[in-house]
Amino acid sequence: MNRYYGYLVFLNMVVNVFVYVPQILIRERFDGAVNAILLAVPIGMLIMFIFIKSLRRYPARSLQEILDSLLPGWLSRPLAFLFASMYMMAGCITMLSIGDTSVRYISPEAPLLLAVFMFLIVVCMAAAHRSRQILFLIEMILILDVPLILFIIVKAFWNRSINWDSVAVVGMSYTHLPSWTAISGATYIFSGYTNLVVFNKAFPKPISPRWIWLFGPVGLGVLISSFAVPIGFQGADGVSDYIYPWITTSDSMRVELGFIERVLPLFLLLYAGISMGSTIVHWHVALYLVKEALPSSWSLKPAATWTIFGTFAAFTLIFAFLFNEQNISELGSGWIRLRFPCEIFLVLLVLIAALRRRRTV
Amino acid sequence: MSQLDQDTIQELLDSPITRSSDFVRKELHHNGAAIVLLYLRSICDDAKIQQDIVLPFYRADHIGSFQDYLRSLDSQKSSKGSSLSERIIKGEALVLSGDEVFSFAIKKTVQETVGPADVEISVVGPKQAFSEEMDININILRSRYTEPSLTFERGKLESYPKTEYSIVYDRKVVDHAVLDKIKKDLEQLRRKLVVQAAGQLARRISNVKHTLFPTVMITERPDRVVLNLSQGKVAVFVHGTPFAIVAPAVFYDFMSAMDDLYTHYWTGHFLLVLRYIGLFLNLTLASFYVGLTSYNPEFLRVQLALSIAGSRAPVPYPSYIEVVFMLLMMELLTEASIRLPRTIGSTATTVGGLILGTAATEAGLVSNIMIIIVACVAISNFVLPINEMMFAMRVMKYVFLLITTLFGVMGLVIAFIGLLVHFTRKESYGRPYLRLFKENRKVLIR
Numbered sequence: 001m002n003r004y005y006g007y008l009v010f011l012n013m014v015v016n017v018f019v020y021v022p023q024i025l026i027r028e029r030f031d032g033a034v035n036a037i038l039l040a041v042p043i044g045m046l047i048m049f050i051f052i053k054s055l056r057r058y059p060a061r062s063l064q065e066i067l068d069s070l071l072p073g074w075l076s077r078p079l080a081f082l083f084a085s086m087y088m089m090a091g092c093i094t095m096l097s098i099g100d101t102s103v104r105y106i107s108p109e110a111p112l113l114l115a116v117f118m119f120l121i122v123v124c125m126a127a128a129h130r131s132r133q134i135l136f137l138i139e140m141i142l143i144l145d146v147p148l149i150l151f152i153i154v155k156a157f158w159n160r161s162i163n164w165d166s167v168a169v170v171g172m173s174y175t176h177l178p179s180w181t182a183i184s185g186a187t188y189i190f191s192g193y194t195n196l197v198v199f200n201k202a203f204p205k206p207i208s209p210r211w212i213w214l215f216g217p218v219g220l221g222v223l224i225s226s227f228a229v230p231i232g233f234q235g236a237d238g239v240s241d242y243i244y245p246w247i248t249t250s251d252s253m254r255v256e257l258g259f260i261e262r263v264l265p266l267f268l269l270l271y272a273g274i275s276m277g278s279t280i281v282h283w284h285v286a287l288y289l290v291k292e293a294l295p296s297s298w299s300l301k302p303a304a305t306w307t308i309f310g311t312f313a314a315f316t317l318i319f320a321f322l323f324n325e326q327n328i329s330e331l332g333s334g335w336i337r338l339r340f341p342c343e344i345f346l347v348l349l350v351l352i353a354a355l356r357r358r359r360t361v
Numbered sequence: 362m363s364q365l366d367q368d369t370i371q372e373l374l375d376s377p378i379t380r381s382s383d384f385v386r387k388e389l390h391h392n393g394a395a396i397v398l399l400y401l402r403s404i405c406d407d408a409k410i411q412q413d414i415v416l417p418f419y420r421a422d423h424i425g426s427f428q429d430y431l432r433s434l435d436s437q438k439s440s441k442g443s444s445l446s447e448r449i450i451k452g453e454a455l456v457l458s459g460d461e462v463f464s465f466a467i468k469k470t471v472q473e474t475v476g477p478a479d480v481e482i483s484v485v486g487p488k489q490a491f492s493e494e495m496d497i498n499i500n501i502l503r504s505r506y507t508e509p510s511l512t513f514e515r516g517k518l519e520s521y522p523k524t525e526y527s528i529v530y531d532r533k534v535v536d537h538a539v540l541d542k543i544k545k546d547l548e549q550l551r552r553k554l555v556v557q558a559a560g561q562l563a564r565r566i567s568n569v570k571h572t573l574f575p576t577v578m579i580t581e582r583p584d585r586v587v588l589n590l591s592q593g594k595v596a597v598f599v600h601g602t603p604f605a606i607v608a609p610a611v612f613y614d615f616m617s618a619m620d621d622l623y624t625h626y627w628t629g630h631f632l633l634v635l636r637y638i639g640l641f642l643n644l645t646l647a648s649f650y651v652g653l654t655s656y657n658p659e660f661l662r663v664q665l666a667l668s669i670a671g672s673r674a675p676v677p678y679p680s681y682i683e684v685v686f687m688l689l690m691m692e693l694l695t696e697a698s699i700r701l702p703r704t705i706g707s708t709a710t711t712v713g714g715l716i717l718g719t720a721a722t723e724a725g726l727v728s729n730i731m732i733i734i735v736a737c738v739a740i741s742n743f744v745l746p747i748n749e750m751m752f753a754m755r756v757m758k759y760v761f762l763l764i765t766t767l768f769g770v771m772g773l774v775i776a777f778i779g780l781l782v783h784f785t786r787k788e789s790y791g792r793p794y795l796r797l798f799k800e801n802r803k804v805l806i807r
Contacts (some may be wrong), residue, residue, distance in 0.1 A: 106771050108772075110769070118771070136797070259661075269770065272778075274769060277778075280782075
């Protein structure tokens with residue numbers, strides 16, 4: 001397996017804390033979230049496997065080329081726009097979420113609009129680059145951030161304030177069937193592979209599915225920690241009082257002997273990097289989906305990239321201007337709910353294309 | 362040797378070089394034969410001309426044998442295609458005999474000594490640097506890099522006045538795409554400009570005009586050039602400067618000292634880690650100070666936050682002014698001590714560093730902790746082994762400082778990611794500037 005593919009998936013796993021996955025799972029903690037987590041691993045792994053397998057028939061091709069071989073242009077182009085808007089919203093929500101938390105916990109004087117704008121400058125700069133360069137970038141970000149994030153998570157599990165009884169209480173609700181929303185939220189962890197719709201072009205060799213099973217245990221670990229740690233800290237009932245349960249959790253920890261005593265700033269600053277990385281990836285995908293769906297006479301113009309990013313940024317800034325954190329949270333949950341069917345639809349399309357290609361070849 | 366015709370003679374006599382007072386035109390007669398000797402006294406070795414040309418001429422029995430003797434010395438090959446006056450400027454002596462012209466490289470070199478490396482100092486590595494004379498540099502490389510595939514290509518820049526350069530590479534391992542690109546870049550340089558230093562040429566040939574971070578390495582160490590040649594890189598020497606340009610060069614190259622290879626594995630890696638810590642401190646420490654004192658003192662432990670606040674108590678202005686003031690003093694001090702004569706240099710550092718630092722704190726202009734931070738920033742900057750990266754990072758920390766002053770600690774994180782974005786986008790002759798694992802470490806035989 002190409003290690004850069006691993007980074008794409010892993011980045012999506014790590015960023016889950018900031019795209020309302022824990023919130024959704026915690027909201028449904030007595031109604032089947034436990035089963036959703038357990039079910040998400042086989043479901044997520046299965047569709048990832050199908051997607052990778054199908055994509056092996058299209059080495060170094062992008063989604064548009066795959067869709068064009070399957071559907072007429074008047075259908076494939078709007079579809080590409082649909083997927084692009086999903087990616088755009090993914091980045092948008094991550095930005096709003098990190099912007100909102102940074103205003104709330106780090107610089108309360110700054111308006112949300114300004115905070116989001118700061119992030120957008122760097123994100124747009126980066127997302128316009130070539131896919132290869134973005135892969136190098138997220139590798140750097142992950143290598144710098146993940147060890148410290150692991151430190152925080154390990155510290156959380158070892159913490160004296162974590163109440164395992166609360167976790168057990170939630171765990172006892174395993175008899176409930178999971179809801180669509182919970183499964184949709186839990187499978188988000190595994191959906192990093194969908195970035196291949198554009199990044200596939202950056203991999204000269206198709207990705208072999210040999211080491212993919214590794215994501216199963218890793219994903220399960222990530223899901224359990226992002227679900228159980230806030231419950232352990234805040235209690236089975238109290239945890240739903242917070243809009244950002246993970247941030248409150250990190251604020252409940254101290255590094256007694258460290259230079260920075262509170263974990264919260266460390267956590268937020270690290271996640272600022274991770275969120276930017278994730279948004280860069282998503283917007284890069286969205287940019288190229290739109291570009292390839294547009295006629296080449298438009299998309300090859302240098303202004304095209306900036307027009308597209310201008311639109312993305314304008315959407316984000318309008319949301320930042322109009323919405324408060326409640327709305328952003330609802331937007332995020334709504335997007336997560338919509339994401340799962342879109343993802344299945346995408347995988348089905350690629351699968352059908354791959355099957356047809358086998359028949360014709 | 363070439364046949365003479367009236368036009369070439371006329372061209373030579375018309376050239377402005379004949380009017381210069383160091384131009385020598387001697388007519389020698391012996392046994393009824395005559396030769397004309399043309400050279401520049403200032404750059405040719407008079408004694409050698411006497412020894413190698415004048416004496417044999419008078420000893421020769423007849424002009425034919427003397428001409429045969431001249432043919433054996435002829436250095437026509439080295440200056441094929443250039444006009445007679447150009448050859449004289451290069452330090453060749455011309456002999457006109459009958460209807461033939463012979464030329465000899467009899468240049469006297471002023472700078473034959475090779476000095477110790479004093480920009481990139483190594484503890485246990487080779488001590489000598491390159492020389493300002495290109496032939497000597499080629500000699501140094503030939504004797505260190507004993508492979509028949511080592512190739513030199515000489516050329517002249519289309520600058521004014523024309524400067525000689527030579528491209529060095531190992532034909533077996535060189536990346537031909539890089540080589541062609543460098544050749545093209547060197548040929549494209551057509552400007553009224555005096556090229557006197559490797560850095561100047563490096564700046565002119567790079568395609569990005571206004572860049573902060575270097576994409577070619579400028580080094581004075583023969584061992585570094587040899588190492589880089591063996592990795593398939595290309596080196597360019599400019600006449601008159603003891604520095605070589607090595608391309609392509611990526612971020613890691615600028616963070617590595619040659620000593621890393623010469624010391625033990627763990628020591629070398631320890632030093633490397635130390636350098637990255639130094640880089641990080643140099644870039645962010647001043648910004649952290651502003652961010653943490655003015656925006657988010659609650660990040661620190663209470664004792665530390667209080668002691669910083671206590672030390673800042675007499676300071677009458679916001680933290681960023683304090684930082685900019687002290688950093689500016691530090692930069693002035695550094696600049697002053699670089700270009701001052703050695704004897705005054707130590708006075709400047711004493712006056713600036715010790716007296717000013719103490720006095721500024723006592724006067725309540727800056728806090729004690731600020732002095733520590735500025736010292737740390739300055740020292741950590743000097744940890745970077747390559748001068749150009751050091752200067753780039755010196756500038757970069759002000760960008761970080763500005764962004765942090767405006768946007769707080771979150772701004773610093775964003776700026777840091779922005780720097781990573783810039784690095785990963787940058788390329789040096791097709792090679793990514795920053796990626797996690799260094800490629801091309803080993804010798805590649807293509």
